[in-house]
Amino acid sequence: xxxxxxxxxxxxxxxxxxxxxxxxHAQNSGHPGGSLGCVEFFTALYIEVMTHQxxxxxxxxxxxxxxxxxxxxxxxxxxxxxxxxxYFPIEELNTFRMIDSRLQGHPTTHEGLPGVxxxxxxLGQGLSVAxxxxxxxxxxxxxxxxxxxxxxxxxxxxxxxxxxMYAASNxxxxxxxxxxxxxxxxxxxxxxxxxxxNLKSKWLAFGWDVLETNGNNIEELMSTLETAKTKxxxxxxxxxxxxxxxxxxxxxMMGSHKWHGVAPNDEQLEVALxxxxxxxxxx
Amino acid sequence: MEIKILGNKDTRSGFGDGxxxxxxxxxxxxxxCADLTGSLKMGDFKNKFxxxxxxxxxxxxxxxxxxxxxxxxxxxxxTGTFANFSTSRVYDQVRQSIAYSNKNVKLCASHAGLTLxxxxxxxxxxxxxxxxxxxxxxxxxxxxxxNQTKAATIAIADHNGPVYLRFGRPKVPIFIxxxxxxxxxxxLLLQEGTDVSIFATGHLVWEAVEAAKVLAENGISxxxxxxxxxxxxxxxxxxxxxxxxxxxxxxxxxxxxxGMGESIAQLLASNSPAPIEFIAVNDKFGESGKPxxxxxxxxxxxxxxxxxxHRVLKRK
Numbered sequence: 001x002x003x004x005x006x007x008x009x010x011x012x013x014x015x016x017x018x019x020x021x022x023x024x025h026a027q028n029s030g031h032p033g034g035s036l037g038c039v040e041f042f043t044a045l046y047i048e049v050m051t052h053q054x055x056x057x058x059x060x061x062x063x064x065x066x067x068x069x070x071x072x073x074x075x076x077x078x079x080x081x082x083x084x085x086x087y088f089p090i091e092e093l094n095t096f097r098m099i100d101s102r103l104q105g106h107p108t109t110h111e112g113l114p115g116v117x118x119x120x121x122x123l124g125q126g127l128s129v130a131x132x133x134x135x136x137x138x139x140x141x142x143x144x145x146x147x148x149x150x151x152x153x154x155x156x157x158x159x160x161x162x163x164x165m166y167a168a169s170n171x172x173x174x175x176x177x178x179x180x181x182x183x184x185x186x187x188x189x190x191x192x193x194x195x196x197x198n199l200k201s202k203w204l205a206f207g208w209d210v211l212e213t214n215g216n217n218i219e220e221l222m223s224t225l226e227t228a229k230t231k232x233x234x235x236x237x238x239x240x241x242x243x244x245x246x247x248x249x250x251x252x253m254m255g256s257h258k259w260h261g262v263a264p265n266d267e268q269l270e271v272a273l274x275x276x277x278x279x280x281x282x283x
Numbered sequence: 284m285e286i287k288i289l290g291n292k293d294t295r296s297g298f299g300d301g302x303x304x305x306x307x308x309x310x311x312x313x314x315x316c317a318d319l320t321g322s323l324k325m326g327d328f329k330n331k332f333x334x335x336x337x338x339x340x341x342x343x344x345x346x347x348x349x350x351x352x353x354x355x356x357x358x359x360x361x362t363g364t365f366a367n368f369s370t371s372r373v374y375d376q377v378r379q380s381i382a383y384s385n386k387n388v389k390l391c392a393s394h395a396g397l398t399l400x401x402x403x404x405x406x407x408x409x410x411x412x413x414x415x416x417x418x419x420x421x422x423x424x425x426x427x428x429x430n431q432t433k434a435a436t437i438a439i440a441d442h443n444g445p446v447y448l449r450f451g452r453p454k455v456p457i458f459i460x461x462x463x464x465x466x467x468x469x470x471l472l473l474q475e476g477t478d479v480s481i482f483a484t485g486h487l488v489w490e491a492v493e494a495a496k497v498l499a500e501n502g503i504s505x506x507x508x509x510x511x512x513x514x515x516x517x518x519x520x521x522x523x524x525x526x527x528x529x530x531x532x533x534x535x536x537x538x539x540x541x542g543m544g545e546s547i548a549q550l551l552a553s554n555s556p557a558p559i560e561f562i563a564v565n566d567k568f569g570e571s572g573k574p575x576x577x578x579x580x581x582x583x584x585x586x587x588x589x590x591x592x593h594r595v596l597k598r599k
């Protein structure tokens with residue numbers, strides 16, 4: 001990948017990170033940790049990987065790649081990415097978590113926000129929905145790809161494994177799922193709360209093609225996503241386990257579950273913003 | 284209309300035959316089943332349209348999610364499993380992925396209520412109408428015989444939005460003529476009368492028909508209305524009838540709490556209060572047994588409707 005392209009993607013990521021901490025700070029509410037850790041993924045997906053049409057937004061998304069956010073609490077990174085890629089006005093990020101806003105605490109179709117195709121928040125449901133959308137594409141002879149993102153803690157939900165079984169058993173091979181493997185959840189380390197054991201072995205045993213990548217290195221992540229694309233259409237669903245750092249990009253938020261669902265105060269916001277280049281202009 | 288027995292069939296077969304009709308007439312209709320294809324009478328659809336039938340195994344939560352996803356791209360998914368597994372087992376999935384997300388999914392639920400019989404209370408859901416009617420935007424339909432179930436199955440494909448369609452296991456009389464139009468949200472007047480309004484849904488409609496015959500012999504004029512759509516409720520038909528009769532009996536195979544009777548009571552309390560008696564299960568789980576025996580034991584028989592009518596007439 002060209003150095004220039006990498007710089008451009010990193011600059012976009014930096015702006016998304018500014019948006020995330022500013023949104024969460026403004027309402028003193030939201031989930032910055034997981035959002036920050038997934039910025040490179042959203043940047044890669046929406047800028048480079050997916051073929052998608054922000055305007056006019058079409059719910060059916062025929063002949064578009066589709067993305068489903070299953071761990072809906074990291075809505076700040078989702079909203080910032082959608083706004084910055086043209087789905088809705090960037091200024092609307094000001095309304096995050098406010099009354100009468102389309103930017104609900106957790107994403108929903110209910111208020112008609114472009115870019116959202118199903119509500120998520122109650123965990124474990126997104127993989128099933130994505131499988132349905134992938135089956136719909138197959139039935140419509142639409143060769144596009146369906147993508148999902150899941151939290152690692154979310155994998156403790158049983159429905160995920162029902163869906164995992166179904167996708168492999170039915171060769172849903174137009175599906176690329178990803179896991180934000182940061183090892184943290186609300187109550188602490190995933191290993192302490194309820195260990196996932198050998199995550200890669202689990203997905204392999206369920207019959208998925210599994211890739212692993214550093215989820216905070218845009219170059220490596222892009223390359224993994226491109227590899228994943230080449231594996232579609234070969235009879236297996238694809239899982240990418242992305243090792244990420246919760247709070248990545250803001251030093252005092254990194255490496256702890258403490259910032260899962262806590263907003264920075266005024267002082268902390270300033271420290272955070274000083275670490276993040278304002279590459280595209282704040283909203 | 285004159286009420287005659289036209290045959291004897293299970294309502295689930297009405298669903299199965301309605302689904303096959305949709306398979307032949309609406310290319311967007313797809314069906315999903317959680318390992319109960321035979322019980323749901325979906326075998327014919329499966330055989331005729333294998334590429335539009337999705338066997339999901341014993342994984343109802345996943346089925347609900349896949350159905351929600353299938354709507355994206357224009358499919359009209361019909362899910363099939365027992366009523367208990369269509370509702371209480373997957374309530375959060377139905378709430379978030381279907382109702383809140385306003386997905387055009389038809390949740391089709393067989394073996395509702397006590398008439399499931401010998402399998403007992405684990406499977407005899409009596410709370411499903413309540414759970415489903417509480418969800419904003421959910422349409423709730425409980426047809427009364429084979430013909431009405433078939434007509435309802437066909438009708439809901441043309442309704443854009445989530446629907447809960449509830450039917451049952453046993454063979455019951457067919458008495459709604461085949462060509463009777465099915466209009467979602469429009470109650471069906473079965474018999475005009477002046478002394479009491481009996482509102483019935485599902486299997487209890489036939490019990491109410493039998494009760495009305497006996498009551499007529501005793502000089503009591505029953506207005507019998509079939510509430511096949513519990514939500515949205517046909518408020519005009521109900522208020523119009525009660526304005527005339529001034530008293531009400533409701534009958535359903537469900538808990539009193541959360542049922543059709545509760546919806547009617549709420550409507551009347553807010554508009555024109557009238558004495559009301561509820562024929563429904565009163566805060567109890569069911570048990571194993573023959574359907575007919577269970578209906579008697581739990582007070583869902585035509586004799587119970589007759590007794591309730593006499594009680595309510597005294598309260599006028």
